[in-house]
Amino acid sequence: MSTTLLTDTHTETDTDTATEAEATAAFADRLTHATLGWFDLMAVHLGSQLGWYAELAKAEGLTADQLAHRTDSDARYAREWLEQQAASGILDVDDAEAAAAERRFRLAPGVAEVLLDRGSLSYLEPLARMAAAASGQLDALLDAYRSGGGVSWEQLGVHAREAQADMNRPWLEQLPAVFAGIDRLDGILCRPGARIADLGAGGGWSSIALARAHPQLTVVGFDVDEASVEMARRNALEAGVADRVEFLLCDAALVAEHGRFDAVFAFECLHDMPHPVDVLSAARAAVAEDGMVVIMDEATEERFAANASELERLLYGFSLFVCLPDGRSHRPSAGTGTVMRPSTLRGYAREAGWSDIRVLVPEFGLWRFYEIL
Numbered sequence: 001m002s003t004t005l006l007t008d009t010h011t012e013t014d015t016d017t018a019t020e021a022e023a024t025a026a027f028a029d030r031l032t033h034a035t036l037g038w039f040d041l042m043a044v045h046l047g048s049q050l051g052w053y054a055e056l057a058k059a060e061g062l063t064a065d066q067l068a069h070r071t072d073s074d075a076r077y078a079r080e081w082l083e084q085q086a087a088s089g090i091l092d093v094d095d096a097e098a099a100a101a102e103r104r105f106r107l108a109p110g111v112a113e114v115l116l117d118r119g120s121l122s123y124l125e126p127l128a129r130m131a132a133a134a135s136g137q138l139d140a141l142l143d144a145y146r147s148g149g150g151v152s153w154e155q156l157g158v159h160a161r162e163a164q165a166d167m168n169r170p171w172l173e174q175l176p177a178v179f180a181g182i183d184r185l186d187g188i189l190c191r192p193g194a195r196i197a198d199l200g201a202g203g204g205w206s207s208i209a210l211a212r213a214h215p216q217l218t219v220v221g222f223d224v225d226e227a228s229v230e231m232a233r234r235n236a237l238e239a240g241v242a243d244r245v246e247f248l249l250c251d252a253a254l255v256a257e258h259g260r261f262d263a264v265f266a267f268e269c270l271h272d273m274p275h276p277v278d279v280l281s282a283a284r285a286a287v288a289e290d291g292m293v294v295i296m297d298e299a300t301e302e303r304f305a306a307n308a309s310e311l312e313r314l315l316y317g318f319s320l321f322v323c324l325p326d327g328r329s330h331r332p333s334a335g336t337g338t339v340m341r342p343s344t345l346r347g348y349a350r351e352a353g354w355s356d357i358r359v360l361v362p363e364f365g366l367w368r369f370y371e372i373l
């Protein structure tokens, strides 16, 4: 709209004003779209937690009353939500002209996989859960930003913990296939009696996937968050691998106190840890001479740049609301944040007595794999 401010006879000052007006309009537009995005995320969280998407997926179109009845929720709110979702294109409506009570809604194509299919690599409902969890901690985040303190994983709560585990699960289930393509690592995992450590194991899906793929493997998972350890133990039990996969409530920096490991892994967690150098140093002491230490962490650019890619923006977003405050909830803390660049990891590795790092797999979802050398 600001292009209408330009005229054929503009002076230099006019041009400056027009450019400024265009920039203002563009940024106002951006903020409006961001608000729509926030509404989408929060409405997805509501619909997901209330079981509304799951119910809609089962039916051939539902009215607000039917949805509310089947999910033991309130019909007036259900109607508003259904209409908002249809207005936003997340739901289709059979007859928009019908009386409000008669309108039947169903999931738009593609929505079921993204919001309900927990095994799909496109499963992104956890993003909404994570955003909702962080939104619930904004006052604590403000305090932390003023004082230099933190907001712990425990404080971020059950939605953040479970969303993180659910978000990574489909990717972690691909680990055996990815590692099968790395000869030396595959050889280690296939060794008779092999034993591996999974540092910062969270919901335990990495340990479980590797144990399932390698029936002779034993896995010890480490995590400092008690609720995560309990979740991982439950998941291992349900997956039928609890006899070979144990989860310890234990700092990753103490891994060397738990014996020798043929491989030590840290999947998307080193940047959360307050003392990454101690952890890499402990991994060095714990790994067998012919073993490997493998870190999966965010596929950041080599260096900071303004107007960066969407991936970098996503990583900075996680860093602001989750990873940096979590890391800084411990004292002292390296305060790494989500955007752990290769140079930062190399620096940590060298400080821990290693000589270098090597990229094993440059891109795997949001991540990459490094070997510590």
Ligand SMILES: C[S@@+](CC[C@H](N)C(=O)[O-])C[C@H]1O[C@@H](n2cnc3c(N)ncnc32)[C@H](O)[C@@H]1O
Pocket: 153, 164, 165, 168, 169, 199, 200, 201, 202, 203, 204, 206, 222, 223, 224, 225, 228, 250, 251, 252, 253, 266, 267, 268, 269, 272, 273, 274
């Ligand atoms: C982003 S989650 C990743 C979990 C899991 N590896 C995954 O990919 O789903 C980071 C995990 O690291 C754990 N963590 C943070 N500091 C730790 C430490 N010093 N020792 C062990 N675990 C730690 C957190 O409790 C959390 O479960």
